[in-house]
Amino acid sequence: MGFKLDSKIPEGPIQEKWEKHKFKCKLVNPANKRKYTVIVVGTGLAGGSAAASLAELGYNVKSFCIHDSPRRAHSIAAQGGINAAKNYPNDGDSVWRLFYDTVKGGDYRAREANVYRLAQVSNNIIDQCVAQGVPFARDYGGYLANRSFGGAQVSRTFYAKGQTGQQLLLGAYSSMMRQVNKGKIDLYTRREMLDLVLVNGKARGIIVRDVVTGDIERHTADAVIMATGGYGNVYYLSTNAMLSNGSGAWQAYKKGAGFANPCFTQIHPTCIPVSGQHQSKLTLMSESLRNDGRVWVPKDKEDKRHPNDIPEEERDYYLERIYPSFGNLVPRDVASRQAKFRTDEDKGVGKTGLAVYLDFSQAIEREGKDAIEAKYGNLFEMYERITAESPYKQPMRIYPAVHYTMGGLWVDYNLMSTIPGLHVLGEANFSDHGANRLGASALMQGPADGYFVIPYTLGDYFNNHELEPVDTNHEEFEKAEKEAKDKINKLLSIQGTRTVDDFHRSLGKIMWDNVGMSRKESLLKEAVEEIKKLRAEFWKDVKIPGKAEGINDELEKAMRVADFLELGELMAKDALQRVESCGGHFREESQTPENEAMRDDEKFAHAAVWEYKGENQEPVRHEEELKFENVPLTQRSYK
Amino acid sequence: MSNVEQMLTLNLKIWRQDDRNDKGRFVDYKLEEVSTDSSFLEMIDMLNDELVKEGKDPVSFDHDCREGICGSCAMMVNGQAHGPNALTTTCQLHMRSFSDGDTIVIEPWRSRAFPVLKDLRTDRSAFDKIIAAGGFISVNTGNAQDANNLPVNKENADRAMDAASCIGCGACVAACPNASAMLFTAAKMSQLALLPQGEVEAAERASNMVREMDELGFGNCTNHAECEAACPKGIDLRNIAHMNREFLKSKVSGK
Numbered sequence: 001m002g003f004k005l006d007s008k009i010p011e012g013p014i015q016e017k018w019e020k021h022k023f024k025c026k027l028v029n030p031a032n033k034r035k036y037t038v039i040v041v042g043t044g045l046a047g048g049s050a051a052a053s054l055a056e057l058g059y060n061v062k063s064f065c066i067h068d069s070p071r072r073a074h075s076i077a078a079q080g081g082i083n084a085a086k087n088y089p090n091d092g093d094s095v096w097r098l099f100y101d102t103v104k105g106g107d108y109r110a111r112e113a114n115v116y117r118l119a120q121v122s123n124n125i126i127d128q129c130v131a132q133g134v135p136f137a138r139d140y141g142g143y144l145a146n147r148s149f150g151g152a153q154v155s156r157t158f159y160a161k162g163q164t165g166q167q168l169l170l171g172a173y174s175s176m177m178r179q180v181n182k183g184k185i186d187l188y189t190r191r192e193m194l195d196l197v198l199v200n201g202k203a204r205g206i207i208v209r210d211v212v213t214g215d216i217e218r219h220t221a222d223a224v225i226m227a228t229g230g231y232g233n234v235y236y237l238s239t240n241a242m243l244s245n246g247s248g249a250w251q252a253y254k255k256g257a258g259f260a261n262p263c264f265t266q267i268h269p270t271c272i273p274v275s276g277q278h279q280s281k282l283t284l285m286s287e288s289l290r291n292d293g294r295v296w297v298p299k300d301k302e303d304k305r306h307p308n309d310i311p312e313e314e315r316d317y318y319l320e321r322i323y324p325s326f327g328n329l330v331p332r333d334v335a336s337r338q339a340k341f342r343t344d345e346d347k348g349v350g351k352t353g354l355a356v357y358l359d360f361s362q363a364i365e366r367e368g369k370d371a372i373e374a375k376y377g378n379l380f381e382m383y384e385r386i387t388a389e390s391p392y393k394q395p396m397r398i399y400p401a402v403h404y405t406m407g408g409l410w411v412d413y414n415l416m417s418t419i420p421g422l423h424v425l426g427e428a429n430f431s432d433h434g435a436n437r438l439g440a441s442a443l444m445q446g447p448a449d450g451y452f453v454i455p456y457t458l459g460d461y462f463n464n465h466e467l468e469p470v471d472t473n474h475e476e477f478e479k480a481e482k483e484a485k486d487k488i489n490k491l492l493s494i495q496g497t498r499t500v501d502d503f504h505r506s507l508g509k510i511m512w513d514n515v516g517m518s519r520k521e522s523l524l525k526e527a528v529e530e531i532k533k534l535r536a537e538f539w540k541d542v543k544i545p546g547k548a549e550g551i552n553d554e555l556e557k558a559m560r561v562a563d564f565l566e567l568g569e570l571m572a573k574d575a576l577q578r579v580e581s582c583g584g585h586f587r588e589e590s591q592t593p594e595n596e597a598m599r600d601d602e603k604f605a606h607a608a609v610w611e612y613k614g615e616n617q618e619p620v621r622h623e624e625e626l627k628f629e630n631v632p633l634t635q636r637s638y639k
Numbered sequence: 640m641s642n643v644e645q646m647l648t649l650n651l652k653i654w655r656q657d658d659r660n661d662k663g664r665f666v667d668y669k670l671e672e673v674s675t676d677s678s679f680l681e682m683i684d685m686l687n688d689e690l691v692k693e694g695k696d697p698v699s700f701d702h703d704c705r706e707g708i709c710g711s712c713a714m715m716v717n718g719q720a721h722g723p724n725a726l727t728t729t730c731q732l733h734m735r736s737f738s739d740g741d742t743i744v745i746e747p748w749r750s751r752a753f754p755v756l757k758d759l760r761t762d763r764s765a766f767d768k769i770i771a772a773g774g775f776i777s778v779n780t781g782n783a784q785d786a787n788n789l790p791v792n793k794e795n796a797d798r799a800m801d802a803a804s805c806i807g808c809g810a811c812v813a814a815c816p817n818a819s820a821m822l823f824t825a826a827k828m829s830q831l832a833l834l835p836q837g838e839v840e841a842a843e844r845a846s847n848m849v850r851e852m853d854e855l856g857f858g859n860c861t862n863h864a865e866c867e868a869a870c871p872k873g874i875d876l877r878n879i880a881h882m883n884r885e886f887l888k889s890k891v892s893g894k
Contacts (some may be wrong), residue, residue, distance in 0.1 A: 049780075052780065053779075053780040056779045056780055067703065067709075067711065068711070068762070068763055069763065069764065069766065069767050069807065070767075071710070071767075071770075071807055072703055072704075072709045072710060072711050072807075074703070074704065074709070076704065076708050076709050077704045077706060077708050077709065086786070086787075088787060124781075124783070126786045127783035127784065127785055128780060128781075128783045129786075130783065130786040131776065131778045131782060131783035131784070131786075131836055132775070132778060133775075133799070133831050133834050133836060135796055135797075135800040135803050135834070137796070137800075138791055138793050138796045139793065140793050141790060142790030142791050142792050142796070143787050143790055144786055144787055160800060160803075161800060161804075163708065163804065166804075166806075167800075167803060170803065173770070174774055174775035174776070175775060175778075177767060177770045177771040177774065177775060178771070178775040178777065180767075180771045181771040181772060187767075189764065189767075212756055241703040241705070241709060242702060242703050242705060275644075275674075275677075276644075276674055276677070278674055278677040278682075278684070278685060279677075279681070280678075280680065280684055280705065281705045281706075283705075283706050284706075382706075382707070382731075385727065385733065386678075386731075388733075451780045452780075495694075499688060499691045499692060501684075543691060543692070543694070544691075545690075545694050545695060545696055545697070546696055550657070550658060550757070551658075551699050551756065551760070553697060553699055554691060
């Protein structure tokens with residue numbers, strides 16, 4: 001076997017591609033839509049919006065989530081905002097500019113046609129969300145307010161206090177629940193996906209575990225949509241929620257879906273630093289803080305004075321020094337890397353030495369405490385609750401943390417993976433953010449895929465594929481269920497000495513040290529070997545109490561960590577092959593004399609797509625060439 | 640609050656219940672070397688780590704984002720929903736709020752409409768049913784006009800946002816002597832009724848959501864205001880007054 005990567009990008013000028021494609025997509029007659037059943041895994045912004053929109057069209061939707069309610073999906077934690085090209089402030093924004101910024105921000109490793117469509121539908125998202133009752137911030141005239149975000153030169157970010165993700169998700173959730181009430185969505189909560197089932201090469205169902213009863217269930221459908229989010233928790237500590245995992249994507253990969261650019265991870269510069277061994281997750285502080293906060297470390301690494309006692313001239317405001325024109329507002333990847341360079345020089349601050357200062361004293365002096373409180377009050381409170389230090393009185397301590405994964409399952413222009421019938425939406429796919437995601441763009445992609453892309457492209461799939469009836473007694477379902485049960489029994493039978501978290505922590509350390517903010521050949525090779533060893537040990541020595549029936553938290557975690565132990569290795573291999581620096585992926589072998597990232601467009605202007613070849617077999621790396629016809633390739637410079 | 644890290648020894652009394660049918664019981668645990676910098680849930684993680692190493696069943700609890708927004712975590716800490724600190728979810732509660740030698744009693748939410756699934760986990764799907772009954776604006780994808788065609792008075796928009804901050808954790812129900820879900824239901828209802836796009840179906844919404852709430856076995860409001868005090872997001876009690884007004888309007892209009 002082996003797959004062919006056909007991106008199915010429509011012909012013609014980029015502005016017309018989506019319109020023409022929508023027209024070419026064959027329609028399913030309204031009376032026939034009710035004959036199709038669609039499984040949607042995940043109820044975040046991408047999955048929730050897809051489930052609601054497809055049910056509204058008349059499809060029968062089966063929606064699955066790992067939580068007790070669809071409203072808890074991790075989209076809820078996004079703080080800052082959502083971008084759209086409305087140009088309400090009349091400051092020069094346009095679909096073209098949003099497209100351009102996103103391609104450039106992604107460091108030229110995203111597909112132009114997809115990004116252009118994303119920019120096009122961004123405006124529809126705002127309209128739709130307002131109609132749903134999403135309470136975006138407004139000015140005194142009653143019109144929608146905008147702010148600039150993440151270094152954008154226009155104000156195109158819509159926001160709902162510091163809870164934009166929550167409000168957008170609750171909008172999608174309410175639309176979904178309306179369809180649940182109408183009987184068009186069957187909602188399955190507290191279900192964990194264990195496998196994807198293919199019949200005659202097409203995605204026709206899934207195997208799930210009811211985490212309350214422990215029952216293994218089989219579900220059939222005519223198409224499967226995965227919107228299972230990102231895999232940042234492979235690093236153990238990240239800003240992702242505790243249940244966020246890579247298992248759905250990993251199961252699909254092992255069934256033949258290509259996995260694109262697994263090494264593209266985003267490390268967010270403004271998170272609250274690790275405080276000790278007990279730490280279970282990291283908390284992000286919105287990057288809007290960099291609009292007023294100044295980042296610094298002491299010039300002298302021996303300087304252990306309280307930050308307020310270090311005089312101005314003995315501080316190194318390193319972002320302002322190195323990047324005079326962008327200063328503290330350089331993109332996320334640049335800010336993160338520079339923080340790492342400072343702590344590598346032993347100039348880090350705080351008790352662990354793994355932090356830098358983010359200082360608001362001058363902003364408070366300039367604008368007054370009240371003005372700063374109005375902008376960042378809730379963030380300052382959150383910081384104080386966690387650290388017991390007040391950012392009004394002394395600088396915050398921040399450090400980069402894993403935040404988002406740009407890599408994911410490969411999809412074509414229709415958002416379909418290399419498995420016919422398996423569509424992948426939101427953070428789970430690879431398509432729109434290239435090697436680095438811009439702020440306020442994740443909230444744009446989920447709803448774009450779910451509300452405005454999949455409702456068109458899914459109908460085209462149904463029209464072009466003959467789908468024979470399949471029921472849950474099919475041998476493929478038998479087989480998949482047996483494999484899932486065997487895996488569970490095997491895990492429970494090991495009864496070793498180390499806890500699941502202990503293994504996860506060890507994996508996280510390898511990933512962070514070797515496949516983190518700065519990568520090089522020797523460390524990546526080491527990571528591949530270390531992960532293999534750790535995986536073998538896991539399968540010999542993990543300790544999971546309890547049984548397969550009923551709630552078993554340790555068993556759930558073990559299944560996710562077992563997958564991370566394989567995914568981590570693929571990430572290291574992908575990073576090893578990409579001998580260039582682009583976006584969040586910094587290879588020490590590919591930098592300028594000033595330690596700036598250097599892309600290699602000759603060799604690497606492509607998406608690397610990995611094909612699974614079986615256990616203990618080397619996966620095969622394919623390439624989808626990326627053509628830049630509208631945004632000319634240039635090295636990013638923020639000097 | 641001191642920001643100097645200390646190590647605590649704690650006596651925990653935790654509700655353990657195998658499943659929905661088990662009677663359940665308190666079990667005592669002694670936990671040492673708990674950092675004041677750790678969060679309350681990280682303290683339970685520590686206990687669970689010890690239990691797992693001993694081959695015992697860890698304490699099961701709902702949790703996910705651990706930054707106070709997903710609404711998963713839910714426990715009574717010394718008799719208070721989400722513990723002693725105002726405007727704080729359990730995951731955002733830190734151990735520096737406790738002292739060395741403290742006894743801490745940890746229980747699940749107690750309400751007929753939220754049956755216990757295991758230990759500290761309850762089934763809160765009743766909240767989803769209330770939303771499904773009417774907690775939405777009936778607009779299909781694609782129907783929307785330009786977002787700025789409909790200006791919304793800023794004060795109303797801000798009040799709608801405050802009501803919309805609800806995280807659906809259920810602390811309001813847990814804290815209420817009547818196990819009433821009125822603050823939860825009212826928050827969604829007033830968010831939508833305050834906006835012109837939601838006003839159109841306000842009467843039907845009020846009628847449907849209240850009916851569902853009653854059928855699910857939640858109690859009624861008798862103005863104790865415990866819900867407001869326990870709410871980690873500070874949802875205002877006046878939302879209930881707003882809901883009552885919307886409900887009355889729906890009755891008068893015969894919806």
